[in-house]
Amino acid sequence: MAVDGRQVANIFRRAALALPQVTEQGHFGAPSFRVRGKIFAQLSSDETIALLKLSKDVQQWAITTYPRICRVEPQWGKHGWTCMEWAAIPLDLLEDWLTSSWRAVTPRALHALLPPRLPGLPILPD
Numbered sequence: 001m002a003v004d005g006r007q008v009a010n011i012f013r014r015a016a017l018a019l020p021q022v023t024e025q026g027h028f029g030a031p032s033f034r035v036r037g038k039i040f041a042q043l044s045s046d047e048t049i050a051l052l053k054l055s056k057d058v059q060q061w062a063i064t065t066y067p068r069i070c071r072v073e074p075q076w077g078k079h080g081w082t083c084m085e086w087a088a089i090p091l092d093l094l095e096d097w098l099t100s101s102w103r104a105v106t107p108r109a110l111h112a113l114l115p116p117r118l119p120g121l122p123i124l125p126d
Contacts, residue, residue, distance in 0.1 A: 012050060012086060015094060016041050019102045020113035038105040041098060052101040053080045062097075080104065 016022055016033040023034050033041040042051040054062060059082050062070040069085045086094075103111060 011091065012041075012043065012047075012094060012098070015098055016102075018115070019098070020110055021106075022102070035102060035106045035110070040101045040105040048085060050084045050086055051076070051081055052084065052097050053104045054082050054097060054100060055080060055104070058097070058100060 013024070013031070017024060019033075019035070021035050022040075024031055025034055026032070027039065027042055030045040031043045031047070032039045040053060043049070044051075059072065059077070059080055062082055062084070063072055066084075066089065069088050071083050073081070073083060084097075099114065102114075
C-alpha cells in the first residue's frame with residue numbers, strides 16, 4: 001500500500017517519534033530525528049525524501065528493488081545512509097527501515113525498549 005508523499009511524511013514523523021528517546025530537531029533547514037543527539041533519520045525540507053541509515057545488505061537490496069525510489073549519495077552512502085522518495089514506498093518497509101536505522105545509532109541497552117509495533121503507523125490490510 002502506498003500513499004501520497006505528505007501523508008507518508010506525517011506517518012514517518014509519528015512513527016519516528018514513537019521510537020524510544022527520540023527527539024525532532026532542525027538540521028540544515030530540515031527535520032531530523034535523533035536519539036541521544038545522534039541522527040538516525042531525516043526528512044528533506046519539503047518532507048518528500050527521507051534519509052535513513054541502513055545496513056549495507058539492506059541498502060543494496062533497497063536500491064536494487066526500488067531503483068526509482070531509493071538512491072545512495074556518494075558522501076553518505078558508504079556509511080549506510082540511503083535517500084528514499086516516500087511517495088511510492090510500501091508502508092510496511094517504513095517500520096522496518098525506521099527501526100533498523102534507529103538501532104544502528106543507539107546503544108544496545110535501548111533496543112529492549114522498542115515497542116512490538118510503532119504506534120504512529122497505520123495497520124496495513126493483509
